Amino acid sequence: MDLAGISYRLAPTNPLTLLADTPHGKLPVIEDADGTIVSDSTAIIRHLEATRGEPLDQDADDREQAQMMAFNRLLDEHFYWTAVIQPRWREQLDWDTYASVFRRSQTATAGFCQELATFRRRILAEFEGQGMGRLSVEDVYTRARQDVDALAGQLGARRYFMGDKLRSIDAAVLAFLKHTLEVPYEYDTKKYIATKSELVAYVARLSIQVGVHRND
Numbered sequence: 001m002d003l004a005g006i007s008y009r010l011a012p013t014n015p016l017t018l019l020a021d022t023p024h025g026k027l028p029v030i031e032d033a034d035g036t037i038v039s040d041s042t043a044i045i046r047h048l049e050a051t052r053g054e055p056l057d058q059d060a061d062d063r064e065q066a067q068m069m070a071f072n073r074l075l076d077e078h079f080y081w082t083a084v085i086q087p088r089w090r091e092q093l094d095w096d097t098y099a100s101v102f103r104r105s106q107t108a109t110a111g112f113c114q115e116l117a118t119f120r121r122r123i124l125a126e127f128e129g130q131g132m133g134r135l136s137v138e139d140v141y142t143r144a145r146q147d148v149d150a151l152a153g154q155l156g157a158r159r160y161f162m163g164d165k166l167r168s169i170d171a172a173v174l175a176f177l178k179h180t181l182e183v184p185y186e187y188d189t190k191k192y193i194a195t196k197s198e199l200v201a202y203v204a205r206l207s208i209q210v211g212v213h214r215n216d
Contacts, residue, residue, distance in 0.1 A: 001048070002171075002209065002210045003056065003166060003168075003170060003171050003174075003206075003209060003210070004048065004052075004055050004056055004168075005055065006048060006052060008030070011031075013027065013029075015102065015119060016112075016115045016116065016119055022039055023037060023039040024039045024040065026039070026040075028040075028041055028044060030044050030047075032047070032051070041076070041171075041172065041175075042072060042076065045168050045171070049168075056166055056167050056168045056170075057167055057168050059165075060162075060167060064162055064167070067154075067162070068162065068167060068168065068169040071150075071151075071154065071161075071169055071172075071173070072169060072172055074147060074150065075147075075172050075173065075176050076172075078143070078147060079144065079147040079176060080176070081127065081130055081132040081133075081140075082132060082140050082141070082143045082144035082147060082189070083144045083147065083148075083176070083180050083189040084176070084179060084180070085123065085127050085132070085133075086127075086132070086137070086140045086141070086144070086187075087183075087185065087187040087189070087190075088183070089120060089123045089124055089127065090124065090127065090133065090137075091137075091187065093185065094183075094185040094187060095120065097184055097185045098183075098185070099116055099120075102116060103116075141187075141188040141189060144188070144189040144192070145188070145189070145192050148189065148192055148193055148196065148199070151173065151177075151199065152196045152198055152199050155173075155198050155199065155202055156198065157198065159205070160206075161173050161202075166209075170206060173202075174202075174203065174206045174207070174210070177193065177199060177202070177203050178203055178207070180193055181193055181194065181200070181203060
């Protein structure tokens, strides 16, 4: 929404009630001005394109569209598990850091801590069900490095991920890279991305374009 110039307001959410509060039990979710609720980042982008025009991808050819779809799947269905779920939910020290955010924002009662532990078990069950959670930590991070190599290889010296024009895929790439680089804990993928000067510069460059239209 920032990159496409669409105004919005952030709303607080409780991760422990996502199953009841959202269509698919996960974020992101938007509620449009007409009350339409849309879940999943890809579906949200398609909804916004359908209702507000397609400012980012309207002149993308079939080849670009195919490449963007492939990289979007890499991010959503692979990198998400290797670089987000692995450290945040599986690594105990990183989980403790992540969970402390919720404990600070809530009254850390015994009941709340128990709910948080139950929520973590659900995520880890999904991780194992997806298959990635059955691999060793080393294997998962090796796969994450391969994903990073693919992202860096595609970006190269380009200003934007697909070339000299901003595309919707830039929102996904930027979001995943910012999350990985800016979380308050250290892990292999974060350190590896920091060695990729083209990715670090890309994040810094596009971050300047983010936040201009936000109304929170």
